[in-house]
Amino acid sequence: MIVLEFKLKGKAHQYRIIDEMIRTAQFVRNKTLKYWTENQGVKLVNLYKQCAIMAKEFEWASKLNSMARQASAERAIFAIQRFFANCKAKKLGKKGYPQFKKHTRSVEYKTSGWSLSTDKRCLTFKDGFAAGKFKLIGSRDLHFYAPDEIERIRIVRRADGYYAQFCINVERKEEPVPTGKAIGIDVGLNHFYTDSDCETVANPRYLRKSEKALKRLQKRVSRKKKGSGNRKKAINKLGRKHLKVSRQRKDFAIKTALCAVKSSDFVACEELLVRNMVKNHKLAKSISDATWDQFAQWLEYFGKIYGKTVVAVAPQYSSQDCSNCGNLVKKTLSTRTHICGCGVILDRDRNASLNILAKGLKQARINSNTAGHAEINAWEQTDLYSLVVTSTSKSTG
Template sequence: MITLEFKLKGKLAQYRIVDDMIRTAQFVRNKALRYWIDNEGVKLSDLYKQCAVMAREFEWAGKLNSMARQASAERAIFAIGRFFANCKAKKPGKKGYPQFKKHTRCVEYKTTGWKLSADKRSLTFIDGFAAGTFKLVGSRDLHFYAPTEIKRVRVVRRADGYYVQFCISVERTEEAVPTGKSIGIDVGLNHFYTDSNGNTAPNPRYLRKSEKALKRAQKRVSRKKKGSKNRKKAINRLGKKHLKVGRQRKDFAVKTALCVVKSSDFVAYEDLQVRNMVKNHKLAKSISDAAWDQFAQWLQYFGKVYGKTVIAVAPVYTSQDCSACGNAVKKSLSVRTHVCSCGAVLDRDHNAALNILAKGLKQAGIVLNTVGHTEINAWGQTDLYSLVVTSASKPTG
């Protein structure tokens, strides 16, 4: 499944209709959640039936395409399922009990309620709201995909306009030239990451760089009268600045992950629990700004696309253990140099990256053993790669 995004270009009246569509989708989702709360043992099929009931009960809800109403109900059942999954897994802290939405920003259609033009440069909504035809603005080309491959059409409202996302049921694969290289990655705050070869990538700190402008924009919002048009304009300007920071962060994560995956056949990285790490209020903003989770997700994605092995390893003792002899060398966060009695002296993050690589190779060796390979030297990169390149056609991560 891939997603192609375009900006919707239309008239102001059309955008107001899209807002009505989004509010209706939010209403259907909240009503479905309320039905689940009030009735025991509710299934998705029951929520589908309630969508039809809502369409008959509320005229304006019936304007929304039937499959769009079903997609909104699916969002409710997804939140419910996630809550029960967290409870079953005994996830620490809050389990994410489903909440009613107040500020939904998207509406999702399935295979009906919309129509692409013959040249696939415009999109028309043909349900009861009749939002009309929008021009698609973007660099991607939909001509490569048949209309039957488009399984979802999602309209998203952002601070700088309205966008449409086409969810296409195809598997993306790219040809990759084997490099025979393995790499371990330790993410940090001084450097975005340090690899097992000692190379580093700078931490861009996009939020920190934009913090002054964000504070000024926030002050302008607080000075405006609540409910006024000027306040809405100030909120929109603030939203655009936050949107820019988020896009910069995503762009950096995508390009960095792609570079890492294409330059190595085997990538091991830390499986960090960022949700727990941000409880440290002194480092929470810097950790969130680094977006390690987003970087890890793109590593996994590109690993599957390029057929590379990407493995997440537990970060336990990766910074404390010596990569040369294995002895534990206790050190606080302020100590940035690893010094061991065996004579090993190197940067703290470089030492951690070497340990991460060793753990990843060992973990990969165990995985390969389960499919028939025995006596694998998990610490020897050359022996492992002769097996990974030839037999691991699908990433294990």
């Protein structure tokens, strides 16, 4: 499954119609969830039937395409299923009880209610709302994909306009290029990450750099009269600035993860619970600004596409254990140098990255033995485990 995104170019009244479509989708989702809360034990299949009932009960709801109503109901159904799955798995903390949505920003269409022009550069909505034709602004070409491969379209409202996301049911695969390298990655705040080859990537700190401008725009919003047009304009400018920061973070995470995967055959990283780490109010802003979770998700994604092995390991004691002898060397967060009695002196992050690599290789060997096939030696060209153990012993010796 791949997603291609285009910006929608239309007239002002067409954008207002899209807003109505989004509000209707939110209504269907919340109404479905309300029916579930009032009828405990109802089967999930019966929740789909509420879409047709709502269309008969509310005339304006029938304007939304039938499959779009089903997609909106699915959002509530997925939230319910996720809640039960978390309860069954006895997940620690909050289980994610489904909540009513107040600020929905998207609506989904499946295979009906829309059509593409012959040149596939215009999108037309054909349901009761009759939003009309929109021009698709983007560099991607939809001619490479058959119409039946487009499973659904998601219309998203952002601060800088409206976008159409085409969800295409194709498998993306890239030709793997073996490098014979294996790395362990330790993420941090001083450097974004440090790997076992002594390579470091600087932390861009996009939020910190834009903080002054964000505060200034936030002050302008506070000074405007509530409900006025000037306040709406100020809110839009603030939203655009936040959107720029989020896009910078995403772009950095994608490019950094892609570079790490393409340059190595095996990547080991920490499996961090960022939502627990941000409870530290002194570091919460810096941790959120670093986008470790996005980086880990893109590492896993690119690993599957390029046929590389990406392993997430437990982060416990990765900074405290010695990468050479394995002894525990306790150190505070401010101690940036690892000094062990065995004579090894390393940067704290470099020591952690070596430990992460060793854990990842061990975990991958166990998984490969369990599955009955080798995952590390994917191209049968080199034994990465022996290669890394040799290079590690030389660098720490």
